[in-house]
Amino acid sequence: MTEHVNADYFIVLLGIFLILGVITTKLSLRFGIPALVLFMLIGMLIGSDGLGFIHFDDVHLAELTGIIALIIILFDGGLQTRWSTVKKVAAPSLTLATIGVLLTTSIIAIGAKLIFGIDWLEAFLMGAIVGSTDAAAVFSVMTGQNIKDKLSSTLEAESGTNDPMAVFLTISIIQLITSDNTNILMLIGSFFWQMGLGLGIGLLFGFIASKSINQINLDSSGLYPVLVLSLAILTYSLTSLINASGFLAVYVAALVIGNQELTYRHSIIRFNEGLAWMMQIVMFIILGLLASPPQIMSWDIIWKGILLSFILMFIARPIAVFLSISFFKFTINDKIFISWAGLRGAVPIVLATFPMIAGVENSQLMFNIVFFVVLTSALIQGSSISFLAEKLHLTGEVKASSPHMLKLVSIGKANAEMIEFEVGNDNHIIGKPLDQISFPEQALINAIIRNNKLVPSHGDTVIHKGDILYILADKKVTTTLLSILNERKEYEEFVSATSE
Structure with a gap:
């Protein structure tokens, strides 16, 4: 009887979470606050250190939820990305996703070393965790904005492709900290293995999936989105099993699939769009539950977190952007905007659970600081993107979207x-x-x-x-x-x- 009541209690809470998430999204659009901030605040509010509705401290479950959510979010972003637009900014986006992440990681590491007094490997680990922009944050904030296509495409392509770099750096540094058998040459070889195979498998699975979707004749149109989702998860899992970059494979596969002529294209895209929103809600609320407000909002974390956030927003990210794309045709205003729009979100928080699982010293401190940095980045930068774009004269025509959709019985x-x-x-x-x-x-x-x-x-x-x-x-x-x-x-x- 107790187990039955607990199950009902969990289902009720899940329904409430999703309803709150939808309402929160509406409020975020009205007041200009990124939805991810409000989702995390909901999690913190109802957690054990808030109102005490839910006691949650399972780091492994939070990590698993985050990975599954990121697969779906990256896949949805890739599906809706037009290659005709992205190919024009592919070179600067990939430069930002690699060299930019390395530069940001290095500058943040210096700041973390000076602020927290931790050793250099731990400082570089903290830099790697917050070194990449976040696809979930960027996709959600840029959706519906009338930012110029060149800039929005650059940011979306960067955020879709720099997660693998951040994951690689984080795991590699953890290996250097926890293992005596790891060396730099092995890590360099691992980098090319992960990125090369991730790209190749993504292209292969993308073309195979596109052909399969169009050739197979399913009895129900509702099965096509399920088929596509299963192929996305399969792409990630098979790629990760051979120690290659599953996130890169998923994004590339989605980019290939989304730019092909597909059977039931609208059904597939709308299904994945709705699922991506649901996973954002669930993921950010769970990450909020995992956080401890008394620890994160302690004076020691606040002033050190503000210092690190300042370094990230006003020093590390701008330097990384200006150096990385200095040889590409971007104006000063373009570079300022790209610097400011490099939002942090779920990826850094999910990566911050890796040191906790590996038992790295000061891992709890890293999680608290990363959580605070993500909150400040999303709140300050995310809420001012439209304002800054207008001030820098980087807005284009209002992007119209068709509100019309015919709902058909399966044919x-x-x-x-x-x-x-x-x-x-x-x-x-x-x-x-x-x-x-x-x-x-x-x-x-x-x-x-x-x-x-x-x-x-x-x-x-x-x-x-x-x-x-x-x-x-x-x-x-x-x-x-x-x-x-x-x-x-x-x-x-x-x-x-x-x-x-």
Whole structure:
């Protein structure tokens, strides 16, 4: 009977957590405070050192939850990243994700040594833990912002690819502290092994997954998102089993999958987006539960944490950014913004559990300091990103997103799917009636949305810029249909001039 009551109690709390998380997200958007800060505060409030609703001190469970959440968050970020945009900033992003992390780690290590008086390896361990920006924090804060594409893409690509570097540095330094058999040459070889295999496996699994999703014919459309999620988890686990970078493999695989034409694309993306939000809520609340407010908010931690946060935000990160991308075409304002938008979040806190599990001396101090630094980074930097972008004149056009979605009964057995297509500014079908567009016979336009209103789709209906078309098509003609839809005016004019 007691076990049954405890189970019900846990389920009730889980439901309350998720509801609070959704409400908190709404409040964070209204007041400009990053949601992750509020999630962690909820965890601290209801924990054993807060209101005492839950007693939680399982570091291993917190680490496992964090890793699973990061897999899903990274995968969702990769799915929604356009390669056409990312490839323009791939070089500076990767430089920030490698050289930038090393520079940040080194400068933070010097600060940690001076502030805390710990030995150099422990100081570098603390630097490695907070050395990388956080994908969960950056993705959530940048979503919906009208920051210029070049800057937002650079930050998102950096945060998606620098986690492996931070994980590698953290684990390597822990090995140096706890083992006498580890040497620098072994660690250098391990770095190339982890990153090389992580990249290769990510590309391989991405292409295999894309082909599998499009070739397999499942009876229910709801199974496609589950299939994609299982492939993401499998990618991470198999990569990690051979001591390669599972996080890098997951992000690369998601980048490949997200830039392919997929069956039930919208269902897959919306499912992963919702799941990523849920995992953010669960992860940050659990990390908040793991923290001890009396320890973190003690005067000793506060003033030392503020000093380290100052070094991170105003010295280490700016130096790392300005040196790392000095050879790329970024303005001074661009570099200032990238420096300020390098948010810390779940990754440093999850990494801070590694020394605790390994039994490293001063690991509790590291966890408390890292937790405080993440709170200050997310609260101060995260809440001022939009303001700074406007002051530096780095905002672009407001990013519009289509609010329209058709919900269909599964048509998996019919081997057909619904395609949503927004007509761009230079699309060749603008100004043409439907009966003059050479759509495949197995494709049928079911609806047109124009200025948030439904427009009848007859043969004489003329396509306008910004129209959103919903087309039911046989899977066999999807590629042909999309090539017709994506054809530009310049290409059509060139063909016409050539034929004349």
